[in-house]
Amino acid sequence: MTRRFDLIVLGAGSAGLTVAQRAARHGARVAVCDPGALGGTCVNRGCVPKKALWFAAQWAQSQALARDYGFALARPAALDWKRFRRQRDDYIAGIRARYDRRLQEAGVALIGEAARFLAPDLLELAGGGRLAAPQVVIATGARPRRLELPGFGLGMVSDDVFALERAPARLAVVGGGYVAMEFACLLHALGCGVDLLVRGELLGNFDAELVQHLAGRMLARGIRIVMQTEVRAAHGSAGAVRLEDQTGAMHGPYDAVLWTVGRVPNSDGLGLDGIGVATDAGGHVQVDRYQATGVPGIAALGDVTGRRALTPVAVAAGYALAERLFGGKPQSRFDYEAIPSVAFTDPPLGGVGLTEAQARGRHGEAVRVYTRSFVPLQLAVAGREERSWTKLVCAGGDERVVGLHALGPGVDELLQGYAVALRQGLRRRDLNAAVAIHPTAAEELLLLH
Numbered sequence: 283m284t285r286r287f288d289l290i291v292l293g294a295g296s297a298g299l300t301v302a303q304r305a306a307r308h309g310a311r312v313a314v315c316d317p318g319a320l321g322g323t324c325v326n327r328g329c330v331p332k333k334a335l336w337f338a339a340q341w342a343q344s345q346a347l348a349r350d351y352g353f354a355l356a357r358p359a360a361l362d363w364k365r366f367r368r369q370r371d372d373y374i375a376g377i378r379a380r381y382d383r384r385l386q387e388a389g390v391a392l393i394g395e396a397a398r399f400l401a402p403d404l405l406e407l408a409g410g411g412r413l414a415a416p417q418v419v420i421a422t423g424a425r426p427r428r429l430e431l432p433g434f435g436l437g438m439v440s441d442d443v444f445a446l447e448r449a450p451a452r453l454a455v456v457g458g459g460y461v462a463m464e465f466a467c468l469l470h471a472l473g474c475g476v477d478l479l480v481r482g483e484l485l486g487n488f489d490a491e492l493v494q495h496l497a498g499r500m501l502a503r504g505i506r507i508v509m510q511t512e513v514r515a516a517h518g519s520a521g522a523v524r525l526e527d528q529t530g531a532m533h534g535p536y537d538a539v540l541w542t543v544g545r546v547p548n549s550d551g552l553g554l555d556g557i558g559v560a561t562d563a564g565g566h567v568q569v570d571r572y573q574a575t576g577v578p579g580i581a582a583l584g585d586v587t588g589r590r591a592l593t594p595v596a597v598a599a600g601y602a603l604a605e606r607l608f609g610g611k612p613q614s615r616f617d618y619e620a621i622p623s624v625a626f627t628d629p630p631l632g633g634v635g636l637t638e639a640q641a642r643g644r645h646g647e648a649v650r651v652y653t654r655s656f657v658p659l660q661l662a663v664a665g666r667e668e669r670s671w672t673k674l675v676c677a678g679g680d681e682r683v684v685g686l687h688a689l690g691p692g693v694d695e696l697l698q699g700y701a702v703a704l705r706q707g708l709r710r711r712d713l714n715a716a717v718a719i720h721p722t723a724a725e726e727l728l729l730l731h
């Protein structure tokens with residue numbers, strides 16, 4: 283028997299859940315298929331457990347800072363990983379329970395199986411059942427990339443970090459993107475000796491000058507950053523792994539290796555070839571500005587499309603799509619410009635809008651850049667000299683702010699308001715005219731001139 287719906291969504295991650303719930307709110311009969319845990323990557327293997335670890339790392343650092351303030355701590359206490367993991371997992375279970383309740387309240391059918399296309403409007407479930415709908419959304423996300431190199435299995439991928447029971451004493455992190463930089467910083471703060479082996483550039487999406495300052499800070503803390511290093515093989519056994527690079531040089535031994543070399547879209551196994559949905563060379567589903575594939579009735583969202591793999595992007599695009607398909611707003615679409623983002627490194631690095639290099643490429647001579655660095659009060663009092671950095675990238679005669687970038691404690695919380703302001707057409711003189719809140723690190727952004 284074939285069950286019929288108005289909308290079938292493949293994937294119950296950030297993108298899929300949003301489009302499903304919003305469409306149901308508009309009265310659509312919706313089914314969501316997912317063989318995995320509700321909430322997808324962000325809730326179970328990404329943002330949320332990562333941020334919990336990041337906070338644990340912050341508390342580890344804060345103990346050292348407290349000592350520098352005069353608290354009588356002989357040495358920072360070590361993390362009780364068992365307890366930490368229990369508390370984190372309870373928190374995540376609570377999120378999943380809330381999602382489950384919301385789906386039930388919205389009348390969305392949740393089907394715990396993978397699905398694949400038999401025809402554009404007909405899907406087969408892993409257990410053999412069939413579903414049909416005039417609209418189908420592919421929101422199947424992505425998974426860690428696994429390299430075809432000898433000994434790859436001696437290391438772990440980001441999903442495995444959340445199952446760690448202690449900080450490995452010597453860790454190699456391979457890669458230079460978001461996941462690599464975040465885990466290198468936070469695991470180092472939790473007691474790992476970290477070597478970061480980087481083939482290309484560090485954090486390519488962020489402003490290069492601030493990335494350099496971040497790398498300098500990491501080096502000063504004792505993280506070894508080895509650039510221009512492509513790992514070709516892993517040797518040894520679990521707990522004593524050596525990594526061989528493109529020159530034949532060996533690195534290690536390491537107690538653990540973390541491969542963070544990008545992510546692969548979950549588009550294989552969906553039967554896309556058979557129905558004519560196009561993917562690029564990397565397997566990302568190709569979509570237009572409205573998230574539509576070339577096949578009528580099929581749209582795609584989130585990481586599987588390879589467009590800014592961030593949770594708020596998946597959510598916003600999902601909402602806009604539901605409005606277009608079921609909300610009577612045929613022009614509804616998500617605008618991919620000026621997306622704010624923070625790398626939860628130590629300290630965090632954030633940016634919204636164009637980097638300096640992007641702005642110079644787009645606006646040429648009309649670009650003006652203002653930077654400022656300072657030692658935040660809470661560090662200065664402790665005798666630390668770790669500087670924070672802010673950078674304003676302006677373009678045009680009225681100095682419209684086209685990019686804003688910052689590195690330092692608190693940047694993760696500071697940036698959100700500026701993301702709103704940039705979309706509203708913020709100019710530099712608006713910052714200079716605003717009244718500061720003193721003494722804060724945030725007020726430094728008003729003093730850029």
Ligand SMILES: Cc1cc2nc3c(=O)[nH]c(=O)nc-3n(C[C@H](O)[C@H](O)[C@H](O)COP(=O)(O)OP(=O)(O)OC[C@H]3O[C@@H](n4cnc5c(N)ncnc54)[C@H](O)[C@@H]3O)c2cc1C
Nearest residue numbers: 293295296297318322323328397422423584585591592593
């Ligand atoms: C370690 C890490 C940290 C991150 N930190 C952040 C952060 O701090 N901030 C941020 O904004 N972003 C972060 N991200 C990125 C963010 O998690 C993703 O952009 C977001 O989760 C993508 O959502 P999605 O719905 O597209 O995919 P996913 O959340 O991956 O959901 C896809 C779902 O589809 C299911 N599925 C797969 N195949 C099928 C099938 N055939 N049929 C049915 N279902 C299927 C999967 O089981 C999965 O549940 C992080 C990612 C990682 C890996």
Ligand SMILES: NC(=O)c1ccc[n+]([C@@H]2O[C@H](COP(=O)([O-])OP(=O)(O)OC[C@H]3O[C@@H](n4cnc5c(N)ncnc54)[C@H](O)[C@@H]3O)[C@@H](O)[C@H]2O)c1
Nearest residue numbers: 457458459460461462481482542543544545591624625626
């Ligand atoms: N704080 C956040 O918002 C956050 C955190 C984590 C992830 N994310 C999202 O998830 C996405 C995926 O993150 P990611 O770090 O997995 O990917 P990424 O694209 O950010 O980085 C992948 C890195 O792997 C390197 N690489 C690729 N192939 C390699 C090889 N064969 N050998 C050595 N290095 C290789 C690349 O040069 C790059 O440095 C990010 O782009 C981001 O959108 C966001």
